[in-house]
């Protein structure tokens with residue numbers, strides 16, 4: 001039995017960002033901001049969250065909340081924490097505080113791509129051969145990583161703040177992870193992709209797949225968006241995800257609305273986006289259970305899931321860890337939201353592991369896929385204050 005303190009709601013989201021310290025948990029979404037401090041209880045599995053929350057009390061009428069992260073590998077432990085104390089605020093975009101808190105993190109940084117860029121393009125070719133064989137996956141999301149080492153302990157709070165103020169309407173998070181060799185370890189990122197949100201009897205999922213770079217030139221930017229919307233290859237890559245999410249939600253829903261894909265923009269990319277909404281058969285279905293039912297979607301793994309996962313395991317030369325998992329928050333009624341953990345870094349000590357991947361379907365081009373991952377890595381690089389090419393051979 002535990003009791004969670006709920007502190008009075010902060011007037012400004014920026015105050016919660018400023019209060020964040022490593023080992024706390026922070027989540028900002030278009031519906032609000034949560035900062036959790038301390039750990040009254042912990043579990044490793046999404047499926048256990050509802051039972052855990054039922055064992056506690058809280059000052060809040062919604063009961064205690066849990067907040068945390070699960071990894072890509074559904075068999076590996078997550079870290080979902082019921083904080084000792086919780087502070088909330090209205091969304092960052094409504095704070096009127098603007099972007100005044102951005103500061104680059106001190107460098108210099110050494111950068112090591114894993115694998116080397118040309119090896120990632122070769123990996124895409126290997127995936128294309130597997131797709132062509134016709135007896136395995138139909139889509140595979142292949143990722144690469146970039147290890148940055150800096151002059152001292154990474155200031156996770158500043159990085160989080162930079163990410164949040166660069167996109168106050170996005171999903172920005174910092175989740176405490178199982179410790180790495182004596183240092184605290186944090187998953188920090190700004191993801192555009194909503195895995196699932198549930199409030200009362202309503203459920204929403206907003207899968208993204210299919211990408212094109214943005215441009216500072218408005219006419220080029222517009223052309224990039226229009227081409228993406230009309231691209232048969234990207235629409236197919238997207239449709240695979242929408243179908244899996246729809247089928248994943250169907251058993252839980254009385255009604256489901258699946259509109260045509262539209263465009264969603266981040267600072268660096270256009271994506272194809274479908275906002276799926278539904279009414280739950282049972283309004284008490286926990287959001288954590290819905291997240292577990294959907295994860296991993298073909299936006300981060302591929303399709304069919306087992307064949308795509310096997311291809312990833314055979315080609316990617318690193319462990320994804322918490323990249324392409326999910327980060328989220330739920331209250332004791334099961335209301336909550338879970339974000340796909342992309343555009344993120346796993347930070348420990350003076351090191352950050354950045355990750356980016358892309359969906360490979362039969363018409364994908366290896367060089368274009370490599371370029372797409374480079375653009376995706378820029379979300380974190382720009383928030384760090386690093387604005388240099390990353391695909392030049394490293395000495």
Ligand SMILES: C=C(O[C@H]1C=CC=C(C(=O)O)[C@@H]1O)C(=O)O
Pocket residue numbers: 141143193208209210211271298299300342343355356357358359376
């Ligand atoms: C796997 C990632 O992005 C996914 C989400 C949006 C678009 C994607 C794509 O176009 O390939 C990916 O499916 C990532 O950013 O690392």
